[in-house]
Amino acid sequence: MKSCLIVDDSKVIRKVARRILEELNFDIHEAEDGQRALDQCGADMPDVVLLDWNMPVMNGLDFLKALRKMTGGDTPVVVFCTTENDMKHIAAAINAGADEYIMKPFDREIIEAKFAQVGLL
Numbered sequence: 581m582k583s584c585l586i587v588d589d590s591k592v593i594r595k596v597a598r599r600i601l602e603e604l605n606f607d608i609h610e611a612e613d614g615q616r617a618l619d620q621c622g623a624d625m626p627d628v629v630l631l632d633w634n635m636p637v638m639n640g641l642d643f644l645k646a647l648r649k650m651t652g653g654d655t656p657v658v659v660f661c662t663t664e665n666d667m668k669h670i671a672a673a674i675n676a677g678a679d680e681y682i683m684k685p686f687d688r689e690i691i692e693a694k695f696a697q698v699g700l701l
Contacts, residue, residue: 582606582628582700583608583628584606584630585621585629586610587610587630589612589636597661597686600687600688600691604691604701615643618643618647625652625656629647629659631659631661631662631678633673634664641673641676644660644676644677659678659681659682661683662681662684682694
């Protein structure tokens with residue numbers, strides 16, 4: 581079973597994403613900010629990270645840059661899931677090492693399609 585780390589400061593978003601991804605047979609872990617997510621990755625590197633941009637303590641972009649520098653941090657597929665939809669944000673995410681980009685709000689079909697595009701389904 582593949583593992584997914586859901587990183588979002590919204591408990592509601594984490595709950596919705598968890599429900600969808602568990603139905604898609606992912607083992608789920610959660611973090612409410614980038615620093616907790618980095619700590620989690622240090623303990624157990626996930627197969628995929630579903631990542632919010634705007635969070636307290638450490639935002640998604642800073643997390644992604646730090647993740648990609650960690651030992652094994654080049655392996656997880658990183659899918660940004662955010663309300664930030666301008667080309668500047670998308671380009672910054674891709675340049676920092678994001679594999680895909682999902683806009684909020686999302687549903688099961690969107691997650692399935694994006695995860696299939698990057699070979700997770």
